[in-house]
Amino acid sequence: MTPETPSATAAAKPRVFIFDTTLRDGEQSPGASMTHNEKLELAGLMEEMGVDIIEAGFPAASDGDFAAVSEIAARSKSAIICGLARSTPADIARCGEAVKKAARPRIHTFISTSPVHMKHKLKMGPNAVLEAVGRSVTQARGLTDDVEWSAEDATRTEFDFLCKCIDIAIASGARTINVPDTVGYSHPHEYGDLIRRLIENIPNSDKVIWSAHCHNDLGLAVANSLAAVANGARQVECAINGLGERAGNAALEEIVMAMKVRGDTLPYETGVDTTYLARASGMVSRITGFPVQYNKAIVGKNAFAHESGIHQDGMLKNSETYEIMKPEDVGVSKTSLVMGKLSGRNAFRDKLESMGYTLEPDALNDAFKRFKDLADRKKHVFDDDIIALVDEQLAGIGERIGFKRLRVVAGTEGPQTAEIDLIIDGVEQFSLARGNGPVDAVFNAIRQLVPHQAVLELYQVHAVTGGTDAQATVSVRLNGDGIMATGRSSDPDTLVASAKAYLHALNKFEVRKAKRKAA
DSSP: OOOOOOOOOTOOBOEEEEEEEEETTGGTTOOOOOOHHHHHHHHHHHHHHEEEEEEETTTTTTTHHHHHHHHHHOOOSSEEEEEEEEESSHHHHHHHHHTTSSSSSEEEEEEEHHHHHHIIIIIOOHHHHHHHHHHHHHHHHTOSSOOEEETTGGGSSSSHHHHHHHHHHTTTSSSEEEEEEESSSOHHHHHHHHHHHHHHSTTTTTSEEEEEEEEEEEEHHHHHHHHHHHTTTOOEBBBEEEGGGOOOOOBBHHHHHHHTTTTTTTTOOOOOOOGGHHHHHHHHHHOOOOOOTTTTTSSSSSTTTOSSSHHHHHHHHHHGGGGSSGGGGGTSSOEEEOOOOOOHHHHHHHHHHHHOOOHHHHHHHHHHHHHHHHHOSSSOHHHHHHHHHHHHHTTTTTSSSEEEEEEEEEEOSEEEEEEEEOOOTEEEEEEEEESHHHHHHHHHHHHHSOOOOOEEEEEEEEEEETTOOEEEEEEEEEEEEEEEEEEEEESSSHHHHHHHHHHHHHHHHHHHHHHHHHH
8 A cells, every 4th residue: 555646647746755754763862752642643733734654653662652653543544654663573563563553554664784784783694684674574565565665774785785685675565665874874966876776776666666764964864865856766754853863864844845946956746735844843843842943944933034134125125035935835924913912712713723723622721811821921922922832731731740830039149949839640749949040949849849860961941032021932851761851841931931841851751761660
């Protein structure tokens, strides 16, 4: 059950299928792990925006991963739901079980093929690897008719051996062949040439879809992926915001918009509704706690901002002088100031829906109350304020440790103190603590109520909008016992935002610690 190519017409462009691995490879970024509900929320948005294949996770990695992949598969309607599996029989069986309820299931199995990986990682010889390729693909094909096979570290694999592996994978039933640049070592001409040579040299290469999976260690993931497409690849594996191990993957939003904007030199099309890109980027940033850099292509805060006088003058005369795409094309609203304390519930609901949020009645009531409280505290409420407000609310759903009240004493007189009320497992608890500054006092107060060994590795603050009354968005990262968790929250009071972000990360940390203990 591979993606179906649209019916050909005289004007039709070749279709490139978008394979999103945010939930699998992206989640492997240190500190980027997602909760069960967050995975379901993100998968739902990706299917709605038109992603062709959603790699929902690595079912054999943990019971939590298996449960998430299974539920995403059961909820899916149109997207192919894919699970990753090593070449072992247990992994493939587990993956097949996880994706079986999908309307369109796929098993993605892989094995390393480069000399360095075979020797040091697998401790297997070439013949053993070739045997594993055939056995794993055959087993996977017995569970579903849509099987993808990947040669891990393909770009450092000897060409003749890579051809043998792929030939066996195709003969065993693989319908998609993925050629990963696992360590981000290739450059565009080299990677595109590899894809072309493989297609030219392997029998039945026209019977499969060729896929590119590029990492960004040298900043070339998007360029390499597009070079692969130009040389015959028709699937690109990417992640929202370029999330992924080390320097990340090719960024989905950049791949999609490069083909949309430069259709003259990249005459291909995807099925992605680009007006969802800004929302998807914001959701991934909120879930992972990883801020999007201001100058990030397509979805960065400054992507459509113009400060230079020369640029501003050109923009006033004609937006095309300095913008090659419209903000609306990627879901960035041109209007920002439309809501205030006199706005009603219906207007607020309509505003949320125009920004892509559909809340249940109870959640809408809560969000509207929080909006009114914010409007009373801020002179102007911008779109970004509302997004931060709703995302912060959604991030706290289902957390064991909840925030209720904070009071901080700060200034030059000292000592800085914080008193805090938390709801822990439904019970209100109080703590008072001192610290080396107000933020330290807040975190010490939390630590008294929820003792833990995690170290605060990251603490960042940035303003959501301009002005002294702007909401502050705080990101934190905790690390302890090999467990990393990030949290993010927004509030006009920086200390309140700090406390909530710390609690968001702590909730994730405690859940992961409990899962590890149970395992």
